Amino acid sequence: MKKDIKIPEVKDVHVAVVHEEHPEYKTQDWNAYIINNSETDLETVLIVSQGYTDKKMTPPMRHTITKLPARSYAKIEYIQEKVLELNNSFKITFFEGNQMFDKTYLFRKNTINEKALQNLPLMQFKGVLVK
Numbered sequence: 001m002k003k004d005i006k007i008p009e010v011k012d013v014h015v016a017v018v019h020e021e022h023p024e025y026k027t028q029d030w031n032a033y034i035i036n037n038s039e040t041d042l043e044t045v046l047i048v049s050q051g052y053t054d055k056k057m058t059p060p061m062r063h064t065i066t067k068l069p070a071r072s073y074a075k076i077e078y079i080q081e082k083v084l085e086l087n088n089s090f091k092i093t094f095f096e097g098n099q100m101f102d103k104t105y106l107f108r109k110n111t112i113n114e115k116a117l118q119n120l121p122l123m124q125f126k127g128v129l130v131k
Contacts (some may be wrong), residue, residue, distance in 0.1 A: 012038035018112035018127035
């Protein structure tokens with residue numbers, strides 16, 4: 001039964017959106033990252049991202065990371081400026097050992113901006129963090 005399935009709480013895994021310079025085009029871009037601040041590797045990381053409001057919705061984007069080592073991070077995707085006006089959801093499912101974990105991270109509309117930048121765990125950049 002569905003009620004018998006126990007999915008443990010996700011700890012030390014975060015999503016951050018960073019405002020950084022594109023190395024080739026020299027533009028300031030917003031990029032989403034997943035941060036594994038735990039002591040164990042994450043395996044088969046599945047990410048579904050989508051922007052939405054009551055009236056607008058982007059198509060879902062799907063990403064897979066085969067292995068995200070302990071104390072590391074990986075880029076998920078580039079986020080266009082227009083999408084920052086929407087709620088941005090990142091549904092993340094992964095395995096740690098034989099246990100499945102699942103969590104949805106939500107950046108509310110207009111919360112990704114220059115004023116909200118803060119220091120991020122493991123990264124040398126500043127960004128907007130959802131725990």
